[in-house]
Structure formats: C-alpha cells, structure tokens
Amino acid sequence: MSPHAARAAETGRSSAHAQDGTRRLAPARVLDVDPLLDDPGTRIIVCCGSGGVGKTTTAAALGLRAAERGRKVVVLTIDPARRLAQSMGIDSLDNVPRRVKGTEGDGELHAMMLDMKRTFDEVVEAHADPERAAAILANPFYQSLSAGFAGTQEYMAMEKLGQLRARDEWDLIVVDTPPSRSALDFLDAPKRLGSFLDGRLIRLLTAPAKLGGRAGMKFLNVGMSMMTGTLGKLLGGQLLKDVQTFVAAMDTTFGGFRARADATYKLLQAPGTAFLVVAAPERDALREAAYFVERLAAERMPLAGLVLNRVHGSGADQLSAERALAAAENLEESRIVDQGDGKAGLRNSPTQQGRSDSSAHSSVAPEPESPAGTPSPDAVDQVTAGLLRLHAERMQLLAREQRTRDRFTARHPEVAVAEVPALPGDVHDLTGLRDIGNRLADNRRELPGTDG
Amino acid sequence: MSRLQVVSGKGGTGKTTVAAALALALATEGKRTLLVEVEGRQGIAQLFETEALPYEERKIAVAPGGGEVYALAIDPELALLDYLQMFYKLGSAGRALKRIGAIDFATTIAPGLRDVLLTGKACEAVRRKDRSGRFVYDHVVMDAPPTGRITRFLNVNDEVAGLAKIGPIHNQAQSVMQVLKSPETAVHLVTLLEEMPVQETADGIAELRAARLPVGRVIVNMVRPQVLDAADLEVLRTAPRTALARSLSTAGLGGARRGGSAEQLVEPLLAQAEEYAERYALEQEQRAVLGELDLPLHELPLLAEGMDVAGLYELARELRKQGWQGGS
Incomplete structure (x- = not known):
C-alpha cells in the first residue's frame, strides 16, 4: 500500500472527526507549554x-x-x-x-x-x-x-x-x-x-x-x-x-x-x-x-x-514520495541513456552503478568535478537523484508517523499534544536544551503536513 | 553457537524484535527454538500479532525450511508455585500462600529470587531432553531485561548468595549459574547508532565481563540506509543551487527559474541533506566506538514499512545472511 493510500485508509477508518476529507486528524487540542510553565x-x-x-x-x-x-x-x-x-x-x-x-x-x-x-x-x-x-x-x-x-x-x-x-x-x-x-x-x-x-x-x-x-x-x-x-x-x-x-x-x-x-x-x-x-x-x-x-x-x-x-517534518512536503522516486529514476535513466553504453538494464543499485559507469565510460568528465571547481552536470544529476531518494524516505517516514499519531488521537481526542520536531543529533548542553524548549513551545507552527 | 542466547539492550532499541528474529533465524531448516519472555510485557504476543501468551510453551511461528519457534512468557508467581509443587508437594497450601501474600512477597520483594525463578526456568528449557535423549530445543532465546539491569539479572548467584546461604533456592541459583557462566550461554546487546545506547552498550559489556558472564555479539538495530555517501555530500557542498534546480527540472519537477516548482524544492531538499549529513557523521562516530569493543558486530536495517511479522522474517533472513545460523 502506498503511503498515501494507507493514510487515506487510516483516516477513513477513524473518520468520525474528519468527514471533510482532510489529510489528517488534527489533534483536538494543541498543548501550549508556556502558559503551563508560567502559571504560578x-x-x-x-x-x-x-x-x-x-x-x-x-x-x-x-x-x-x-x-x-x-x-x-x-x-x-x-x-x-x-x-x-x-x-x-x-x-x-x-x-x-x-x-x-x-x-x-x-x-x-x-x-x-x-x-x-x-x-x-x-x-x-x-x-x-x-x-x-x-x-x-x-x-x-x-x-x-x-x-x-x-x-x-x-x-x-x-x-x-x-x-x-x-x-x-x-x-x-x-x-x-x-x-x-x-x-x-x-x-x-x-x-x-x-x-x-x-x-x-x-x-x-x-x-x-x-x-x-x-x-x-x-x-x-x-x-x-x-x-x-x-x-x-x-x-x-x-x-x-x-x-x-x-x-x-x-x-x-x-x-x-x-x-x-x-x-x-x-x-x-x-x-x-x-x-x-x-x-x-x-x-x-x-x-x-x-x-x-x-x-x-x-x-x-x-x-x-x-x-x-x-x-519529522519536511519543508518540501508538496512533493510526494512517489513523485520524488519517479523523478530520481528519470535522472538516473537519462544519465545512463546519455552515456549510451547499453547498461540501462542494470539499475539495481542506482548510486553505485551510476558511479562506476561514469568513471568507466563517460568520455567527457571522468572526475565528478569539472576544472572550474564546480561539479559536472552528471555529478549534479547523481546527487539530485540522491536528494530525491532521501526526500522519498522522509515522506514515507512522515506518513508512518502520521498513522501512529492518528491512531492515538482517535483514541484520545481530548489530549492536548505538543509536537517536537526531530533533531539530527543528541542534546548535551544548555543551548541544545533551549532549542528543544523553543521547539516545544513553538509546535503550532512546526506541525508538519498542516501547511502543505 | 551457544544454546542459550540472551538478548538485552537499552529500552527502545528493539531487543524484543531482535530476540524474535534471532529465534526465527536459529529455527530455520528444521530446528526448534524457544523464545522466552521474562518481563510480563507480552511483547512477543504483540510482535507476532497473537493473543496474550499463557505460562505455557506454545508454537507461534514456522521458520523457513520446516523449523519451529515456540514461545513462553514466564510468570514468576506461577514458576514459584510450580517449583514449590515440585519440591514440596504443596497442593492447596500453595493457594493459601498466595492469598496471604507470600508468593507476591517472594517473587516481587525478595531480591534476586524472582530472577532465579526466571533464569531457572530458561535454563531448565535449555537442558531439557526428550525420551531419546535429544535436546527438546536446539536453542533457547531469551528476551531479557534491559542493559542497565542485565548483569544483576543474570548474576543471580551473587545476588542470592548473600541472602539465601543454604536451602533449595541457593542450590537452584548455583545450578543456574553453571549454565549462565558457561559457553552454552551468550549474552548479546542490541543498540542503535546513537550516543546513549552505544554508551550503555559499552558499559553493559564491561559489567558483564567483570561478572564473568559470556558476552556474545553486538547487534546494531534499525540502521538507516545510506542514501548519500561522503562523496555525494561533498558534491552537494560545491554544487550551485541553480544547477540543482536545473537537474530537478530535468527530472520533471517543474520550472528551474526563481519561483518555479523545481527551484522551490532546492532549499528544503538541501536542508534535509544537511540533517542527513549531521546524522551520518554522528553515526560514523558511534560505529567507531562500537568497533573498539572488539566484538562481532551485526547490522539490521530499519524497515521502511514499520515492524510486522513479515519484517521479522526479513530480519531473520538478514541475521542468517550475516552468519547467524542454528547449529547443534
């Protein structure tokens, strides 16, 4: 099941609160942390x-x-x-x-x-x-x-x-x-x-x-x-x-x-x-x-x-996982076609395959970087495909998180929720804690999927 | 391959999942394994999507090639009553003990006793033979308490020795320790490529070694796929944004000009790549720390679709591919 279909099914199953076809069940209430902290x-x-x-x-x-x-x-x-x-x-x-x-x-x-x-x-x-x-x-x-x-x-x-x-x-x-x-x-x-x-x-x-x-x-x-x-x-x-x-x-x-x-x-x-x-x-x-x-x-x-x-959120959530993957494949295919070496059938491992092809067969730019210090168009296409795959993965994760959250919200619509966006690394100082605090208090704006 | 495989790990690392996958992997090709749960959490039942497990060995899965996985959720109270019945023929007096709170007391409060009962039951299954003298289970896999408590849990002898200096509990502890400290046992730790679980794994190994418990392998769970490698990240640092926008446009994602749909994707996609790069660096750091532990390392992938029964089979296959196979 595609993430979208899954999400639709999930929303449909618990649709008492969302008959208008909205993409997700918004939590009934948003937890506002600051008033709680400020209240003597x-x-x-x-x-x-x-x-x-x-x-x-x-x-x-x-x-x-x-x-x-x-x-x-x-x-x-x-x-x-x-x-x-x-x-x-x-x-x-x-x-x-x-x-x-x-x-x-x-x-x-x-x-x-x-x-x-x-x-x-x-x-x-x-x-x-x-x-x-x-x-x-x-x-x-x-x-x-x-x-x-x-x-x-x-x-x-x-x-x-x-x-x-x-x-x-x-x-x-x-x-x-x-x-x-x-x-x-x-x-x-x-x-x-x-x-x-x-x-x-x-x-x-x-x-x-x-x-x-x-x-x-x-x-x-x-x-x-x-x-x-x-x-x-x-x-x-x-x-x-x-x-x-x-x-x-x-x-x-x-x-x-x-x-x-x-x-x-x-x-x-x-x-x-x-x-x-x-x-x-x-x-x-x-x-x-x-x-x-x-x-x-x-x-x-x-x-x-x-x-x-x-x-997790994404600043590019207008681009679905499916479209991102299709676009990544487009790029990888066109690179193989450009090189015209008939290896289009071998696409199991796009990144690696692409790399060995380019060094072995591309007559123009065997190195990923062109002399001017900027990457060759080929190398750019390759990393762009990587960016798109990364994005597809992110969107799949988003959909999965969405489903588990919706399940909770359906069971407990009365519970106010504060969402804290994921950080890539661990927190180990006051600056990091302050950042988490800001994210906690700021969760209204950061809700992924509500503004897209 | 040790016959008792104990799987521990920091909370949230997926040790129950790994234990279940390991039980499946070791059962493959006609073997029989027992997957044991000791914390009364019914994690195995949830994982295999079955009803709550009773205190009874029950077949829950068939492994590829005809093997079987049995599961047992050990209930310390019932284990104690069993035990009393076996040694003292208590009968209904056992129920009286229960009413009065003695069983609760013995299994919950009396330190170490609960653990002796739990590990004792697992060791009994390890040693059990059928009439023809063959082991009933080729392997017993235990979903054990988390890393922070594992040494204490397994080191029942020390725990109980100070308290029960003589008597059947003392003897039971002794015989359990014979299994646990022998090569018949291996204690594996599950971790993630994150700072705290890795630190806890290193600490846990040191503790296990100090207690002379046999440390097995380290399993890194939920490893995210490598989408961009170091060379890709380097290209991203130098590539002009206009070039990326053009490339996105070529891929069919709209206009590359300022304000075009492809151009609008560049910043957020780069932001995601930056997060990825940061995480990638942290993960490499943690891999290096794990490498210094000088233990066999296994990596299991994060399953994109979340964890379910099919996923368990996938992880079991992965473990076998990495050389984790049942032997006799």
Whole structure:
C-alpha cells in the first residue's frame, strides 16, 4: 500500500472527526507549554512515558525554559545522558540539587540526579535514632532492597519529590521518571513496595506473639507457622530472620511505609501537579502513552498533555514520495541513456552503478568535478537523484508517523499534544536544551503536513 | 553457537524484535527454538500479532525450511508455585500462600529470587531432553531485561548468595549459574547508532565481563540506509543551487527559474541533506566506538514499512545472511 493510500485508509477508518476529507486528524487540542510553565499555580510537572522517548531531555528542557521565563525551578532527573549531566554540572552523585550555571534571565535552574540508594539511606537516617539506623543500613536484606528491588527507583523518585516539595525552596519542580519497562511502573511501584512492607505477610512475620495471643487468631497463627516454615525452607532461615529484623526496625521507626506512599500519591493528585506524557511517534511508545493517559484519568491525576518528541517534518512536503522516486529514476535513466553504453538494464543499485559507469565510460568528465571547481552536470544529476531518494524516505517516514499519531488521537481526542520536531543529533548542553524548549513551545507552527 | 542466547539492550532499541528474529533465524531448516519472555510485557504476543501468551510453551511461528519457534512468557508467581509443587508437594497450601501474600512477597520483594525463578526456568528449557535423549530445543532465546539491569539479572548467584546461604533456592541459583557462566550461554546487546545506547552498550559489556558472564555479539538495530555517501555530500557542498534546480527540472519537477516548482524544492531538499549529513557523521562516530569493543558486530536495517511479522522474517533472513545460523 502506498503511503498515501494507507493514510487515506487510516483516516477513513477513524473518520468520525474528519468527514471533510482532510489529510489528517488534527489533534483536538494543541498543548501550549508556556502558559503551563508560567502559571504560578503549577508547582510540579511530572514527565512520564516508556523508555527511550526522550523523557529526561524533555524534563530538562522544560525546567530550563521555565527558569529562563523567571521561575525558580528544580529538575529531578533519574538517569541523564552523561554529557548532559556534565554540562549541567550534576554528574556528581551527591543527591542534592545544584544551581545550573549559564541560564539567562531572572529565574534560577537547579538540577539533581537521583541516587536511589542514598535517598533510601537518608530516609532511614532521618527517621531512626543513630543506633537503629546503623542496624538497618547494615542489614543484608535492606542492602539488596535499597539497591536492587525493581520498584525502589520509582519509590525513591517519589520520595525525593516529596522531600523537595517539603523544602519549599522552589516554585516549580520538574520530575523525570525512571526508565521503567512500562510507564505505569512508577505509579504502581511505590504502592507495591509500601503495601508489602506494611502488609499482612510482614505483620505475620514480625508479630506472631501479638496475633497468637488473641483468641480467634489461632487459625492465622497456624497459617503463619506453616508459612514461615516453608519460606524458611525455601530461602534459608537466615534470610527470613534478616527480613524479620529489618521489617521490625523499619516499622517502629517509620510509622508505616504505606502512609508515606499514600502521602506522595496525594501530592500527585494535588491541583498544582501536572502530568506530561512523553512519547515518540512510534507504535509501542504511543501505545504506552495511551495506557498512561487512561490510567491517569482513572487515578484522577491531572494530565496536561502529550509531548510527542522526534516528529519529522519536511519543508518540501508538496512533493510526494512517489513523485520524488519517479523523478530520481528519470535522472538516473537519462544519465545512463546519455552515456549510451547499453547498461540501462542494470539499475539495481542506482548510486553505485551510476558511479562506476561514469568513471568507466563517460568520455567527457571522468572526475565528478569539472576544472572550474564546480561539479559536472552528471555529478549534479547523481546527487539530485540522491536528494530525491532521501526526500522519498522522509515522506514515507512522515506518513508512518502520521498513522501512529492518528491512531492515538482517535483514541484520545481530548489530549492536548505538543509536537517536537526531530533533531539530527543528541542534546548535551544548555543551548541544545533551549532549542528543544523553543521547539516545544513553538509546535503550532512546526506541525508538519498542516501547511502543505 | 551457544544454546542459550540472551538478548538485552537499552529500552527502545528493539531487543524484543531482535530476540524474535534471532529465534526465527536459529529455527530455520528444521530446528526448534524457544523464545522466552521474562518481563510480563507480552511483547512477543504483540510482535507476532497473537493473543496474550499463557505460562505455557506454545508454537507461534514456522521458520523457513520446516523449523519451529515456540514461545513462553514466564510468570514468576506461577514458576514459584510450580517449583514449590515440585519440591514440596504443596497442593492447596500453595493457594493459601498466595492469598496471604507470600508468593507476591517472594517473587516481587525478595531480591534476586524472582530472577532465579526466571533464569531457572530458561535454563531448565535449555537442558531439557526428550525420551531419546535429544535436546527438546536446539536453542533457547531469551528476551531479557534491559542493559542497565542485565548483569544483576543474570548474576543471580551473587545476588542470592548473600541472602539465601543454604536451602533449595541457593542450590537452584548455583545450578543456574553453571549454565549462565558457561559457553552454552551468550549474552548479546542490541543498540542503535546513537550516543546513549552505544554508551550503555559499552558499559553493559564491561559489567558483564567483570561478572564473568559470556558476552556474545553486538547487534546494531534499525540502521538507516545510506542514501548519500561522503562523496555525494561533498558534491552537494560545491554544487550551485541553480544547477540543482536545473537537474530537478530535468527530472520533471517543474520550472528551474526563481519561483518555479523545481527551484522551490532546492532549499528544503538541501536542508534535509544537511540533517542527513549531521546524522551520518554522528553515526560514523558511534560505529567507531562500537568497533573498539572488539566484538562481532551485526547490522539490521530499519524497515521502511514499520515492524510486522513479515519484517521479522526479513530480519531473520538478514541475521542468517550475516552468519547467524542454528547449529547443534
């Protein structure tokens, strides 16, 4: 199916909103980033989305833009690219925000990189007396949990967010979320960890005497001894003992993990919080984004919109992929005909074939450059054909991105979208972040395909 | 060719796709492979466009020449219940454990335990033989956790050793490690020609090597076709725009004069070429970094039509063409 036919089919399938034969479903709403950043009521922006879609860069770019528009911002990043972290001066892992130098305007940008183990340690140290804290920190179960449990990073990101918010030194906090396998992990993990550490099993493990002492709890007690027995067999008695001492120490000092997780959860539902779902115009990323949008709605968490990174455009979108390819073939054919060596049948690899032909058979200009320093007409035709093939590829990419975007829009027409044009390279300094910020804010004008 | 092929990579590099293509490639010509998923994401089902996979080995594809690809989504909870059943004949007590949260606890919270169960199941499939003493699967391909977690995931022995010093979990970890650290296993990393994934690949390899896990190959995924080479880009730098406009006009795209349709294409097409040139340079840089890793490198093309089942077969063919074939 040609890209055009495919697009037409796609639009036709989801045409409830576009019966007038327009080429694409325009997003119902365009996400305007600047009012969100400028609103003093916006206190927390959470950037979430699946891995590899540019969440960290988006968070950093939003933070920089907000700071340069006058706000006092802190950006909490989870796993920034090394060079970006270096250029922001946050590559040292001391787990506290640092002022980022080189910003423009009156605002301030602070940034930090999350160290999950250290954050966990800090929580322990802040809430336990020194002796008990030392016991917890030395517990092997704690050490594994704080460094390794799949949800710890998510939990600690939320913990750090709570801490930053409590310090009340910044009027805007921008949070990047951990690179989870699924965007939903970061909503679920804190609760999961909280409820485990606070849950029935742990109570059973840690307080057998209390439970057993009460009449009517005999059954539970039987269940418990069977279970600790089995767990003990399975894991070895030492682990079980470690867990018990760990949980006992944690429990008495903390007043409940679940309460903490709940508090952070409430913070995310508070009016000053805005979620931005970050995605790229690829099938998997947008599918995750759609799940996330639905989940946020179910949790009554405020979604500001979708940031769609790496969207491709073309300044020449009046020229379709098909016409570009046909034109490229015209050029290549005419070159072969001009040379009149009967090789017109061998067109499998136009560029390479063309090159070897010209050096072997062209009597006029064997070199690609003519004596005046400008390329020969032949060489120009050859690169023009290349330009056209490049363009055809771009247009095919555009069509594919269009289809995935339209699918999302059909499912969630209510979600405001900001599209960020793709950059050819990586971002690793403030200039690059500023550029991304401009592209984010400027997305109205840059929408590919709407002006052609 | 190792019998357990572990495929990892940074998120977004397409490791599930590569794992599936590899399972197909290794199954070609009458072999049988098992494609294993460990993260409960149902990525394999999505890729093969089938319904969600149960915790059961199920044939999902036929490879060229009569081979078969089976798939298994390992569910750690069910794996643990299986395991308890096998060793302790728990029966309904297993359900009681589940109700009380013990299974959740053991598979989610107890660090390393979940991983032992997941890798243990894969290793069991690697070693399984039929009645005639032949291996049931010629190869097992694992769609593993991402690069950042792969060493921890595979190095279950160290993880669990500190916690479970004795007992069946400890023994299980030991026997899993025997497979994972042997030449029977190869850990491959999928990357893109971009800075972060390449950096992460280099870091991942260093970690794997430090843990003495067998590093296999590096697969560069979604490689874009080379439309213009360095010589073409040089010509573009020197060619007068009027000449390009004339050439576009010759190709049938309208007038070459100022304001003509062909002339109007020159600037935007050159802008696209400039982006291409910048990306091309970055990609060459990353290729050089990958070259220094001193590992076999494979490149898989970006499929213009996006990823689907047909695309998987195409990538499998490509892997075979690059010498990746099943052996016994």
